[in-house]
Amino acid sequence: MYKDIIKQMEKYAEEENIPIMEKRGIDFLCKFIEKNNIKSILELGTAIGYSSIRMALVSDDIKITSVERNQDRYMMALKNIKACDLDKRITLICGDALDIDITEKYDLIFIDAAKAQNINFFNKYKNNLNKYGVIVTDNISFHGFVESKEEIENKNLRGLVMKIRDYIEFLKNHDEYETKFYKVGDGIAITYKKDEINE
Numbered sequence: 061m062y063k064d065i066i067k068q069m070e071k072y073a074e075e076e077n078i079p080i081m082e083k084r085g086i087d088f089l090c091k092f093i094e095k096n097n098i099k100s101i102l103e104l105g106t107a108i109g110y111s112s113i114r115m116a117l118v119s120d121d122i123k124i125t126s127v128e129r130n131q132d133r134y135m136m137a138l139k140n141i142k143a144c145d146l147d148k149r150i151t152l153i154c155g156d157a158l159d160i161d162i163t164e165k166y167d168l169i170f171i172d173a174a175k176a177q178n179i180n181f182f183n184k185y186k187n188n189l190n191k192y193g194v195i196v197t198d199n200i201s202f203h204g205f206v207e208s209k210e211e212i213e214n215k216n217l218r219g220l221v222m223k224i225r226d227y228i229e230f231l232k233n234h235d236e237y238e239t240k241f242y243k244v245g246d247g248i249a250i251t252y253k254k255d256e257i258n259e
Contacts, residue, residue, distance in 0.1 A: 062113075062117060062144050065113075065140065065143050065144055066110070066113065066114065069108055069109070069110050069113075069140060070083075070110070072108065073107075073108060073110065078107055078108055078133070079107060079199075080107055080108065080110040080111065081110065081111045081114075081172070081198055081245060081246075082245035082246050083245070084244050084245045085198060085244055085245020085246055085248055086110075086111055086114050086245070088242065088244045088245060088248065089111070089114075089115065089170075089196065089248065090114055090115060090117075090118050092196075092250070093115055093118045093119075093122070093168065094118050094119065096167075096194075098118075098122065098167045098168045099119075099121055099122055099123065099167055100122070100123050100124075100164075100165075100166045100167045100168070100190070101115055101122065101123070101124045101125070101166055101167065101168045101169075101170060102124075102125050102126075102127075102162065102164075102166040102168070102169045102170070102185065102188060103115075103124060103125070103126040103127065103169075103170045103172065104126075104127050104157040104169070104170065104171050104172060104173040104181055104185070105126075105127070105128065105157075105171070105172040105173030105174075106126040106127065106128035106133065106134065106137045106152060107128065107130075107133050107137065107172075108133055108136045108137050108140055109126070109136070109137030109138075109140040109141050109150070109152075110140075111170070111172065112124050112126045112137070112141070112146075112150050113140060113141060113144050113146060113150070115170075116144075116146050116149050116150055117144075117146075122149065123149050123150075123151075124149065124150045124151070125150075125151045125153065125162065125164065125166075126150060126151070126152055126153070127152075127153045127155060127157045127160065127162075127173070128152065128153070128154060129154070129155060129156045129157070129173075131154060134152060134154040137152055138152055157173055157177075157181060157184070157185075158177060158180055158181070158184060162185070162188060163188075164188065165188050165189060165190045165193070166188055166189065166190060166193060167189075167190050167192075167193050167194075168193060168194050168195075168196060169185050169186075169188060169189060169193070169194075169195045169196070170195075170196045170197075170198070171185075171195065171196070171197040171198070172197075172198040172199070175199055175202065175220055175223060175224055175227075176219070176220055176223040178197060178223070178224070178227040179226065179227050179230050182195060182197075182227075182230070182231075182251075186237075189253070191256065192253075192256050193253075194250055194251060194252055195237075195250075195251040196248060196249070196250050196251075197227070197231075197248070197249040197251070198245070198246060198247075198248055199224070199246045199247060200224065200227075200228060200241060200246070200247030200248060200249045201243070201246050201247025202220070202221060202224050202246065202247070203246065205217065205221045206221055206224050206225055206228070206247070228241075228249070231249055231251060234251075235254075236253060236254055236255075237251050237252065237253055237254060238251070238252050238253075238254050238257060239251040239252075240252075
């Protein structure tokens, strides 16, 4: 039953040009969640609820809080989550992730919202990680534009790609965190606290 809903969501996202995780990316993330026994997740950027549903279906004891600022997408995510009987395990918040305050701590923080704000999201929510928690960021490649050496003609796209490149440098040079980059889906970064890796 859930498979049909997920397929419908994938089709809808493609037709309406709504950004959801690429299949290989979400498969990779779900395997990571299972392998690392992740139980609590904070997602920044719900869209229509696709990735939160996929992550919640990994295990019956996973709880997710997901933040979406677009009212229409938030309402659609609510509907999709309810259709999958996951409304007891996925809590949705309608609002801008930079304007709200969340005090809970999580095993995994998933950044998949406005790409230009990645550094701000990271800095705002890094203290919401549990011990040995990880921060996962999607769209590190941004459809191949980030690695491209060609001049990007569209000014807005060029600005966005520069922000993602800045974020990659921010992660690479961070004193407290270590990041592994994976060329899967649209590019995924997984960030760990350095002092916890070496324990």
